[in-house]
Amino acid sequence: MDGVEVVVAHSQRATLRVGEVFLKVDVDPAHADVEVAAMxxxxxPTPAVLWREPPALAIAAVPGKALGVLGEPSTASPAAWAAAGAAVRRLHDAPLPPWPGRTLEDVAAELDRECAWLHANAVLPAEVIRRNREIAQIALRPWKPAFIHGDLQITHVFVDGDEVTGVIDWSEAAPGDAMFDLAILTLGHEERLDDLLTGYGPDADRDVIRAWWSLRSLTAAHWLIEHGFDPDAPGCEFDVLRARLREP
Structure with missing residues (x-):
């Protein structure tokens, strides 16, 4: 072992890596309950749970490397992205978890609240917020619940060559909108959507995925800023929002 690596750390949770073991510490034990049950x-493919002693959860590392990183081009092959799409489809077709997920009303209220915060704090130009909120409304429609990961960031899907070796960080898993997972996985990597959908299947709604890009970026900004992350870094959430102004 070369030492302890801090993978992520903020006031709500911290994840440390020691060799081939990840140690997750969370102030809310319900997150670990969901993560273990969902996996x-x-x-x-998911990580093996090694042990649990609240508030800590130890899981084994998965082989391979992440599909990519937000803010940088993904070097994964089109076939790897297609394999990720096929894995997500298997998840969405699986029986629903027995706990509740966010409702349409929850999402709409969050969008109202976070857009008000963005305006009040002049975090972004008003036109960027207005245009993206207009696009985001497309996602606010009734959806058929699917088993979703709920936080399917590109760094949470691991591949080895053209095969998916593991999907990590399941604490937000719940019944929800399947298009949300597809949007989060391609956030900031919109050019890889076709590759992802090659594996997922032809019935994905691209307009809704596009709407979730806007909705997620609008609603995540406040939390990211408060916890020391930078949504204005190149290729990240604010670039996603600004890109919508360049579209017809």
């Missing part, structure tokens, strides 16, 4: 149910 046991998910029909895709």
């Amino acid at each position: 046991a149910m998910a029909p895709v």
Whole structure:
């Protein structure tokens, strides 16, 4: 072992890596409850749970490397992205987890609240907020619940060559909108959507995925800023929002 690596750390949780073991510490034990249960149910490769002693959860590292990083081009092959799409489809087709997910009303209220905060704090130009909120409304429609990961960032999907070797960080898993997972995975990597959908299947709604890019970026900014992250870094959430102004 070369030492302890701090993977992520903020006031709500911290993840440390020691060799091939990840140690997750969370102030809310319900997050670990969901993570352990979801990994046991998910029909895709997941990390092995080594032990749990609240508030800590130890899981094994998965082989391979992340599909990419937000803010940088993904070097993964089109086939690897297609494999990720196929894995996500298996998840979405699986039986629903027995706990509730966010409702349409929850999402709409969050969008109202976070857009008000963005305006009040002049974080972005008003036109950027207005245009993206207009696009985001497309996602605010009734959806058929699917088993979703709920935080399917590009760094949470691991591949080795053209195969998916593991999907990590399941604490937000719940019944929800399948298009949300597809949007989060391609956030900032919009050019890889076609590759992802090659594996996922032809029935994905591209307009809704595009709407979730805007909705997620609008609603995440406040939390990211408060916890020391920079949504204005190149290729990240604010660039996603600004890109919508350049579209017809």
